[in-house]
Each structure stands twice: as C-alpha cells, then as structure tokens.
Amino acid sequence: MEFKKLGEFALIDLIKVDTIHNKENVVIGIGDDAAALIPAPHQLQLVTTDMLVEMVHFDLSTTSAWQLGYKSIAVNLSDIAAMGGHPTHVVISIALPSYLSVDFVVSLYEGMKEICHEFGVNIVGGDTVSSPNGLVINVTAMGEIDPKKLQRRSGADVGDLVVVTGSLGDSGCGLELLQQGKWTDYEFFQPLVTRHVIPRPQVTAGAMLASFGSTSMNDISDGLASEVNEIARASHVGMRIYAKMIPLSAEVCAAARALGKEGLEYALYGGEDYQLVFTIPPQQFSLVSQADLGTKLTVIGEVIEERYGVLLVDEEGAESLLEPKGYNHFRQ
Amino acid sequence: MEFKKLGEFALIDLIKVDTIHNKENVVIGIGDDAAALIPAPHQLQLVTTDMLVEMVHFDLSTTSAWQLGYKSIAVNLSDIAAMGGHPTHVVISIALPSYLSVDFVVSLYEGMKEICHEFGVNIVGGDTVSSPNGLVINVTAMGEIDPKKLQRRSGADVGDLVVVTGSLGDSGCGLELLQQGKWTDYEFFQPLVTRHVIPRPQVTAGAMLASFGSTSMNDISDGLASEVNEIARASHVGMRIYAKMIPLSAEVCAAARALGKEGLEYALYGGEDYQLVFTIPPQQFSLVSQADLGTKLTVIGEVIEERYGVLLVDEEGAESLLEPKGYNHFRQ
Numbered sequence: 001m002e003f004k005k006l007g008e009f010a011l012i013d014l015i016k017v018d019t020i021h022n023k024e025n026v027v028i029g030i031g032d033d034a035a036a037l038i039p040a041p042h043q044l045q046l047v048t049t050d051m052l053v054e055m056v057h058f059d060l061s062t063t064s065a066w067q068l069g070y071k072s073i074a075v076n077l078s079d080i081a082a083m084g085g086h087p088t089h090v091v092i093s094i095a096l097p098s099y100l101s102v103d104f105v106v107s108l109y110e111g112m113k114e115i116c117h118e119f120g121v122n123i124v125g126g127d128t129v130s131s132p133n134g135l136v137i138n139v140t141a142m143g144e145i146d147p148k149k150l151q152r153r154s155g156a157d158v159g160d161l162v163v164v165t166g167s168l169g170d171s172g173c174g175l176e177l178l179q180q181g182k183w184t185d186y187e188f189f190q191p192l193v194t195r196h197v198i199p200r201p202q203v204t205a206g207a208m209l210a211s212f213g214s215t216s217m218n219d220i221s222d223g224l225a226s227e228v229n230e231i232a233r234a235s236h237v238g239m240r241i242y243a244k245m246i247p248l249s250a251e252v253c254a255a256a257r258a259l260g261k262e263g264l265e266y267a268l269y270g271g272e273d274y275q276l277v278f279t280i281p282p283q284q285f286s287l288v289s290q291a292d293l294g295t296k297l298t299v300i301g302e303v304i305e306e307r308y309g310v311l312l313v314d315e316e317g318a319e320s321l322l323e324p325k326g327y328n329h330f331r332q
Numbered sequence: 333m334e335f336k337k338l339g340e341f342a343l344i345d346l347i348k349v350d351t352i353h354n355k356e357n358v359v360i361g362i363g364d365d366a367a368a369l370i371p372a373p374h375q376l377q378l379v380t381t382d383m384l385v386e387m388v389h390f391d392l393s394t395t396s397a398w399q400l401g402y403k404s405i406a407v408n409l410s411d412i413a414a415m416g417g418h419p420t421h422v423v424i425s426i427a428l429p430s431y432l433s434v435d436f437v438v439s440l441y442e443g444m445k446e447i448c449h450e451f452g453v454n455i456v457g458g459d460t461v462s463s464p465n466g467l468v469i470n471v472t473a474m475g476e477i478d479p480k481k482l483q484r485r486s487g488a489d490v491g492d493l494v495v496v497t498g499s500l501g502d503s504g505c506g507l508e509l510l511q512q513g514k515w516t517d518y519e520f521f522q523p524l525v526t527r528h529v530i531p532r533p534q535v536t537a538g539a540m541l542a543s544f545g546s547t548s549m550n551d552i553s554d555g556l557a558s559e560v561n562e563i564a565r566a567s568h569v570g571m572r573i574y575a576k577m578i579p580l581s582a583e584v585c586a587a588a589r590a591l592g593k594e595g596l597e598y599a600l601y602g603g604e605d606y607q608l609v610f611t612i613p614p615q616q617f618s619l620v621s622q623a624d625l626g627t628k629l630t631v632i633g634e635v636i637e638e639r640y641g642v643l644l645v646d647e648e649g650a651e652s653l654l655e656p657k658g659y660n661h662f663r664q
Contacts, residue, residue, distance in 0.1 A: 125379060
C-alpha cells in the first residue's frame with residue numbers, strides 16, 4: 001500500500017505497537033506533541049543523533065529494510081556506549097520516497113524494535129514525512145550515566161594503555177564485498193557482511209569499562225586511525241599503536257587477500273566497526289581483563305606525550321605518523 | 333567553498349561557536365560522541381523531533397538559509413511549548429547536497445543560533461552528512477516541565493472553553509502567496525509571508541497557560557480542524573467551534589479576497605501557524621485572560637460531549653461536522 005492512501009495517523013498507529021520496553025521512565029510515548037520522560041536521579045542525560053541517507057550510507061540493493069532499521073538504531077546506541085552510558089530512549093524521523101511500500105516501513109520498524117527490545121530502549125516519538133528522492137532516516141538516542149563514570153575523549157593520560165573491543169576492519173571489508181557483488185560467492189565471508197549490515201553496539205562493554213576506570217573512549221565509526229587521533233587531539237597526548245597487535249578476524253585476513261588488499265587497511269581506514277577504543281591505566285586494565293564484558297579486549301598500544309604525535313609501529317618496528325584519514329561522511 | 337574541501341571536522345569547528353546559551357545544564361556540548369546534560373530535579377524531560385525536506389517542506393527559491401534555520405528550530409520549540417514546557421537543548425542533523433555552499437550552512441546556523449539564543453536553548457550536538465539530492469534538516473528538541481503542569485492532548489473536559497493564541501491562517505495564506513509569486517506585488521501581505529517563513533513558537537504562552545490550569549493543548553501545525561480533532565479524539569470529547577469567533581488578521585482577510593478564497597479556509601485547513609489551541613475551565617480562563625502572555629487569546633468554542641463530535645457553527649448558526657482534513661505532511 002502507498003502512504004498517501006494510508007495517511008500519517010494510520011501509519012503512526014501501525015508503528016506505535018511494541019515501542020515501550022521500559023515503562024518505568026515513560027509518561028508519554030508516541031502520540032502527543034512531545035514525549036515526556038522521567039530522568040533517573042543523579043544521572044547525566046546523554047543525547048546523540050545520526051542521519052542515514054540512501055546511496056550515501058546505505059543502498060537498498062544490499063540491505064533489507066529490517067537490517068537498515070536495526071543498524072540505524074545501532075549506530076546511535078554505539079555513541080551512547082562510547083560515553084559509558086546506558087541507552088534509554090530514541091526518537092525516529094523518516095523521509096519516505098513514494099517507491100517504498102508500507103510493508104517496507106513496517107519491516108524497517110521491526111528491525112528497530114528488535115534492537116530496542118534487546119537493549120531495553122523505548123521508541124518515544126518521531127516524524128514521518130515524504131521525500132521527493134531517496135530514503136532518509138534520522139535517529140536521536142538518549143541515555144544516562146553516573147557523572148563520575150562519564151567517558152570523554154579528553155581523559156587519556158600518558159602511560160595509559162590503548163585498548164579495543166572485538167576485531168576491526170570487518171565492516172569496511174564487508175562493505176567492499178557487498179559493493180563488488182562478491183559476498184554471494186564466498187560463504188566464508190558472510191560474517192563480514194553481517195557485521196557491516198547489522199553492527200552490534202558495545203553497550204554492555206562501554207558501561208563496564210567506565211565502571212572499571214577507563215579514562216577516555218570513542219566508538220570506532222570512522223576507522224581506528226581517525227578515532228585514536230580524535231582521542232589524542234582532545235586529550236593533548238600522543239599514542240604509539242602497534243600494527244601487529246590490532247585484532248583482525250580470520251575472515252577479514254582471507255577476504256582482504258581475495259580482494260588484493262591488506263586486512264590492516266580496513267581496520268585503520270575502513271568504517272563502521274562500532275567497536276570501542278579506550279584508554280585505561282595498566283593496573284585498571286589488569287582488573288577489567290578478568291571481567292566478562294561479552295567481547296574480547298586487545299591492547300593495541302600506549303599513550304605517550306603529545307609531542308610525539310600518534311605513531312603507527314609496523315611489523316618491522318619502524319614508526320610513522322598515523323594520519324587521521326579514513327571513512328568519510330561526505331562520500332558523495 | 334565546497335564541503336568536501338572543508339571537511340567535516342572543520343565544519344564542526346565553524347558551527348560550534350556560540351551554541352551554548354545556558355551553561356548551567358551542559359557538561360559536554362558539540363564535539364564528543366554524545367552530549368552530556370544535567371536535567372533539572374523533579375522535572376519531566378520532553379523530547380520531540382521534526383524533519384524538513386527540500387521541496388516538501390521548503391523551497392530554497394522562497395526562503396533564505398537564515399530563515400530556514402530559524403524555522404527548523406521554531407517548529408520543534410512549538411512542540412515543547414504545546415506540552416507547557418521550557419525548551420532546553422537541540423541536536424541538529426543536516427544532509428547537504430553538493431550545490432549548497434559553506435556560506436549557506438553558516439547562514440542556516442546563524443538563523444538557528446538566533447532563535448536558540450532568544451529562548452535560552454543550547455545546541456549540543458548534531459550530524460552533518462552529504463545528500464545526493466535535496467537538503468534535509470532534522471532537529472530534535474528537548475525541554476522540561478513540572479509533572480503537575482504537563483499538557484496532554486487527552487485532558488479536555490466537557491464545559492471547558494476552546495481557546496487559541498494569536499491569529500490563524502496567516503502562514504497557510506503566506507505560503508500560497510509565495511507559491512503564486514504574488515508576495516512581491518503586495519507589500520501589505522508581507523506579514524503573512526513572514527509568519528510562514530519564520531514562525532514564532534509560543535513558548536512563553538504555553539508555559540504560562542499550563543501554570544494557569546489549561547487542561548489540554550496542541551500547537552497548530554496542521555490547521556485548526558486537524559488539531560481540535562486530535563484533542564477531541566484523545567480526550568473522548570466533542571467540541572463546538574464558532575466560525576465567526578476564529579481570529580483572522582486583516583491581512584489574511586484581504587489576501588484571501590485577492591486570491592479568491594476565504595480567510596477561514598486558511599485558518600481551518602492551512603498549516604504551520606504554530607499558534608496554540610487549548611482547553612481550559614471558564615473560571616481559570618477568567619484569570620489567565622488578565623495575565624500578559626505576550627499574545628492575544630481568543631475563545632473559539634466549547635468542549636461538549638463526545639457523542640456530538642467536533643462541530644463547526646457557521647455564520648448563520650448552522651452546525652456541521654468539522655473534518656480533520658488539512659495540511660498534509662505527505663504533500664508529494
């Protein structure tokens with residue numbers, strides 16, 4: 001069915017089922033001029049927003065509506081995770097081109113509801129408008145954090161370890177497989193495509209790391225090179241990152257070979273891994289490394305004085321400046 | 333200059349000047365993964381979001397960048413006002429087509445900063461991405477309200493008066509003048525165009541009305557007919573609205589004549605006036621009508637039992653159902 005026939009209010013009625021996963025902090029959800037929410041006492045409120053544009057951030061020939069819905073929430077929860085916070089609510093705006101059906105939107109919302117259910121996040125509002133051209137999705141996510149645990153980019157200290165969650169480069173490599181139409185040829189590479197299409201935000205790890213005393217944190221949305229430079233710039237420190245310590249999956253190493261690339265390139269300059277990179281004093285790290293964060297942690301380097309800059313140490317031990325180039329939001 | 337040359341981080345540096353107008357409630361503004369904000373104690377948090385799409389919600393041949401920036405914030409503050417709340421923060425996402433310059437974006441943000449400054453609202457974050465087609469702007473506004481003063485759509489009671497702020501239909505008529513290219517011909521009609529292009533949200537009035545005991549409230553974004561039906565539906569009441577009591581400006585009456593229309597049509601079915609319609613017991617209204625809300629109040633009808641529906645009483649006293657048709661977000 002087309003939206004013009006269905007109408008905006010009927011669409012809202014269709015969407016608003018199963019949107020509240022934590023009733024305790026919601027007074028008004030979808031359906032009034034604004035949502036009304038109960039903030040937890042003594043917590044800071046976190047807010048972040050991300051816009052996804054068709055043919056810039058996604059291509060409907062390589063993602064399903066469900067996957068796109070899931071991802072559009074995931075990228076925002078990842079930002080909340082990178083502050084050490086717990087996500088609480090989202091509001092969702094969608095500009096719909098006439099070539100998409102009501103079924104598409106229902107499926108998009110099913111993906112959104114799935115991840116919101118998983119993380120106890122409420123969908124409390126939104127806006128649905130028409131688009132003369134492509135699909136545009138904007139999500140604003142809110143969260144909460146104990147002020148003492150807030151993770152800024154600016155807290156890294158000389159002597160801290162630089163650590164990442166999970167493995168890096170999978171998503172960027174998965175995107176290239178999709179773009180080249182190769183992913184159907186290589187069953188083995190399916191996990192890379194999955195990590196690109198429905199990334200999992202590191203919400204549990206982010207909150208636990210903040211409790212264990214990490215000093216700065218970023219989510220890895222634009223490639224590791226860009227993210228460590230952001231922390232270094234904000235914290236007025238340098239870093240020494242060891243190439244051989246950067247965690248690469250077996251899949252990314254194999255796929256990179258098949259594509260004639262290096263796995264490390266995807267880790268450094270690919271985008272959208274949505275893992276976390278953080279700094280932490282060594283004694284704190286020895287404690288956190290014994291905890292179960294639901295993901296592996298890998299030390300990839302150390303924080304050094306600002307005057308050295310951000311250095312990459314290659315396999316032979318040679319150092320060079322690690323430039324903050326990488327994934328570009330202005331892809332067009 | 334083009335954005336690709338400037339880069340995302342340089343653009344953020346350009347934008348983030350003069351974005352914090354109330355330092356007391358901000359720990360982190362623009363520049364980290366998420367903003368970190370201090371909620372006022374014992375208040376509900378309000379959140380609303382609106383997406384504006386080029387050639388659906390605006391046409392760059394009839395609005396300046398500054399005006400568009402102002403309006404994109406205004407429409408969101410209007411939703412906060414309709415809850416009786418005080419706006420506190422906004423986050424802004426923009427998808428930029430390559431044909432717009434850095435100067436355009438700077439001017440767009442100047443309009444945004446102007447209205448944010450006016451209402452003490454902080455710009456605490458955003459996302460800037462490229463668009464293969466038109467300009468898309470999404471604003472999410474946050475606000476606060478004392479739980480006892482929260483204005484829902486569902487609180488109207490039989491016997492309440494139905495009241496509006498300001499005059500209605502100006503914006504819808506202004507849009508038609510713009511679309512027909514007639515506004516330059518008629519100096520006298522300029523106020524109508526202004527009310528369409530840079531509407532003023534009724535933030536002060538909304539908060540004061542909530543304090544004086546209004547029982548339900550909506551902002552008039554989709555035409556009066558649609559808004560009163562929304563309140564009636566949510567409150568399970570009917571209404572009797574008197575056509576001759578609906579406040580029309582001298583300009584809209586004159587312009588409607590020039591366009592061969594009725595001023596009342598714009599008030600009922602035009603959009604984007606961003607005035608408030610509310611219900612209030614008569615004794616409370618007698619108190620509020622003596623206060624200075626910075627705008628005029630006009631009683632346009634009364635709340636009746638649900639079984640009568642929402643009725644329009646015409647100049648001759650004849651009653652008919654007032655259908656909730658009107659301004660359509662699916663304009664394409």
